[in-house]
Amino acid sequence: MEVDDLISSSKLVKHWPSLLLGLGLIWILKNWFFNGNRRYRDAGKSYSVENQEEAEEDDLEDLEDELQPALEEKPHVPFVPGQNLNPNGAKQFYELMRGRRSIRSFKSHPKPDLSVIEDCIRAAGTSPSGAHTEPWTFCVVESSEVKQSIREIVEQEELINYSQRMHPQWVTDLRPLQTSYIKEYLTDAPYLILIFKQTYGLSKDGKRKRHYYNEISTSISAGLLLCALQAAGLSSLVTTPLNCGPALRSLLKRPTNEKLLILLPVGYPKDGCTVPDLERKNLLDIMVLF
Amino acid sequence: MEVDDLISSSKLVKHWPSLLLGLGLIWILKNWFFNGNRRYRDAGKSYSVENQEEAEEDDLEDLEDELQPALEEKPHVPFVPGQNLNPNGAKQFYELMRGRRSIRSFKSHPKPDLSVIEDCIRAAGTSPSGAHTEPWTFCVVESSEVKQSIREIVEQEELINYSQRMHPQWVTDLRPLQTSYIKEYLTDAPYLILIFKQTYGLSKDGKRKRHYYNEISTSISAGLLLCALQAAGLSSLVTTPLNCGPALRSLLKRPTNEKLLILLPVGYPKDGCTVPDLERKNLLDIMVLF
Numbered sequence: 001m002e003v004d005d006l007i008s009s010s011k012l013v014k015h016w017p018s019l020l021l022g023l024g025l026i027w028i029l030k031n032w033f034f035n036g037n038r039r040y041r042d043a044g045k046s047y048s049v050e051n052q053e054e055a056e057e058d059d060l061e062d063l064e065d066e067l068q069p070a071l072e073e074k075p076h077v078p079f080v081p082g083q084n085l086n087p088n089g090a091k092q093f094y095e096l097m098r099g100r101r102s103i104r105s106f107k108s109h110p111k112p113d114l115s116v117i118e119d120c121i122r123a124a125g126t127s128p129s130g131a132h133t134e135p136w137t138f139c140v141v142e143s144s145e146v147k148q149s150i151r152e153i154v155e156q157e158e159l160i161n162y163s164q165r166m167h168p169q170w171v172t173d174l175r176p177l178q179t180s181y182i183k184e185y186l187t188d189a190p191y192l193i194l195i196f197k198q199t200y201g202l203s204k205d206g207k208r209k210r211h212y213y214n215e216i217s218t219s220i221s222a223g224l225l226l227c228a229l230q231a232a233g234l235s236s237l238v239t240t241p242l243n244c245g246p247a248l249r250s251l252l253k254r255p256t257n258e259k260l261l262i263l264l265p266v267g268y269p270k271d272g273c274t275v276p277d278l279e280r281k282n283l284l285d286i287m288v289l290f
Numbered sequence: 291m292e293v294d295d296l297i298s299s300s301k302l303v304k305h306w307p308s309l310l311l312g313l314g315l316i317w318i319l320k321n322w323f324f325n326g327n328r329r330y331r332d333a334g335k336s337y338s339v340e341n342q343e344e345a346e347e348d349d350l351e352d353l354e355d356e357l358q359p360a361l362e363e364k365p366h367v368p369f370v371p372g373q374n375l376n377p378n379g380a381k382q383f384y385e386l387m388r389g390r391r392s393i394r395s396f397k398s399h400p401k402p403d404l405s406v407i408e409d410c411i412r413a414a415g416t417s418p419s420g421a422h423t424e425p426w427t428f429c430v431v432e433s434s435e436v437k438q439s440i441r442e443i444v445e446q447e448e449l450i451n452y453s454q455r456m457h458p459q460w461v462t463d464l465r466p467l468q469t470s471y472i473k474e475y476l477t478d479a480p481y482l483i484l485i486f487k488q489t490y491g492l493s494k495d496g497k498r499k500r501h502y503y504n505e506i507s508t509s510i511s512a513g514l515l516l517c518a519l520q521a522a523g524l525s526s527l528v529t530t531p532l533n534c535g536p537a538l539r540s541l542l543k544r545p546t547n548e549k550l551l552i553l554l555p556v557g558y559p560k561d562g563c564t565v566p567d568l569e570r571k572n573l574l575d576i577m578v579l580f
Contacts, residue, residue: 090413093410094416123384274369277365
């Protein structure tokens with residue numbers, strides 16, 4: 001029997017649609033399982049930097065001996081302790097911070113001096129960050145027009161968030177805080193500070209620099225900012241406007257490596273301003289000694 | 291022609307394997323695209339709470355009118371501003387914080403009083419959190435044995451991290467900081483503070499309570515902790531021990547809803563301690579005014 005005969009008389013010709021479909025099926029299943037495994041592996045990782053690692057691994061094929069650190073390699077210098085060593089410092093700081101409350105109702109006047117806001121951001125900028133990448137940008141908005149545009153973007157999204165995106169339990173959990181999609185503070189507060197995390201940086205030659213733990217680092221620096229605002233007698237509110245990030249990033253013309261993390265209105269509380277009657281957990285509920 | 295004839299003579303019988311495979315193919319493609327879209331949608335979401343929402347949606351089928359807020363619904367109370375309103379407060383706070391440096395070398399004595407650490411954690415506990423869930427646990431370790439066990443766990447994992455898990459660029463970026471897998475500070479420092487984020491809480495009746503934005507909230511509270519330590523004249527180092535979370539959680543017998551976020555050694559720097567010769571970004575590099 002010739003090869004031609006073998007082919008023509010074989011089941012190959014008769015059942016080729018089945019075979020083709022079968023092969024397609026195998027290919028798809030392979031892809032499907034591969035993606036499935038990949039998802040599973042991602043879920044097991046504790047730190048977001050790992051996911052970035054994986055995503056960026058492909059375009060980093062440099063040899064190890066060509067790699068240069070993002071920071072300059074200089075000799076280390078002696079550490080000079082600050083002038084503020086104070087055995088009662090922690091207690092005094094706690095007394096300062098325990099007076100802080102999240103304020104949802106701001107007066108437009110008096111407007112704090114911009115230099116005070118600048119000092120607060122300088123303080124936030126002393127925050128530690130993964131491999132000293134300082135992966136944060138603080139956008140300070142005092143223009144009424146820009147505040148109005150921000151309010152429109154946020155209220156439009158928040159209406160959808162409250163009515164459709166947020167789980168009913170979430171909306172219920174927010175009820176004691178008396179929040180809604182109406183955000184008067186976005187135009188009333190003399191300043192809005194929008195904190196962007198930089199998911200990566202760019203070196204002078206245009207190469208991407210990894211920003212390790214950029215979300216944790218930027219959140220820690222937001223903590224320092226809150227302390228500075230409190231030290232200056234200013235009030236604020238930590239908000240994380242759901243799904244507004246891209247529109248606000250476009251409005252403020254921030255580059256694509258920056259993602260909105262937190263939006264803070266900043267100013268003085270309105271006269272007669274009220275706050276939820278909350279209690280904080282006791283020390284024994286948040287601290288465990290070993 | 292009878293129906294039976296129609297069926298037996300039809301192409302249905304002849305080509306049933308192809309049809310079956312075709313149907314299978316359609317089902318798989320449908321699933322594939324559905325998951326693909328789902329991944330796409332997830333990528334567009336800025337906040338991890340949304341993913342939690344989705345994951346937990348299935349086991350929450352309560353009717354909306356049965357839902358109870360996690361917080362009690364009480365009338366709001368007047369806001370009383372703190373006693374610390376200080377026009378120079380932000381500047382003074384910046385002067386305090388600019389002296390902070392990450393310290394990698396601690397002396398075991400003198401050991402700061404535990405009451406100072408407690409005040410620092412009290413201050414961290416005043417941090418705001420999503421829907422006032424306060425999703426944090428601070429484990430304070432002063433026992434030498436527990437510190438030794440922690441060091442063993444961390445060094446074992448860090449050896450693998452440095453040699454295998456971390457991208458060569460990451461290891462290179464850490465070179466100017468002179469870090470390695472050897473972590474003497476884990477046994478030298480008089481205290482270790484392990485900060486756990488609580489990914490969910492449990493109400494009195496054992497039901498899961500959602501902890502919105504628990505990682506951002508806990509990181510902000512870590513920022514407050516750093517400020518309190520600095521106010522007390524204590525030094526620390528923010529570390530995020532890669533892949534050590536589960537083992538350290540087991541060691542400290544923390545429940546499964548708690549995930550290690552940050553580990554801080556706390557104490558006084560060793561005499562002659564040096565630090566990397568780093569500069570911080572200027573205000574103009576981190577702040578944009580609108």
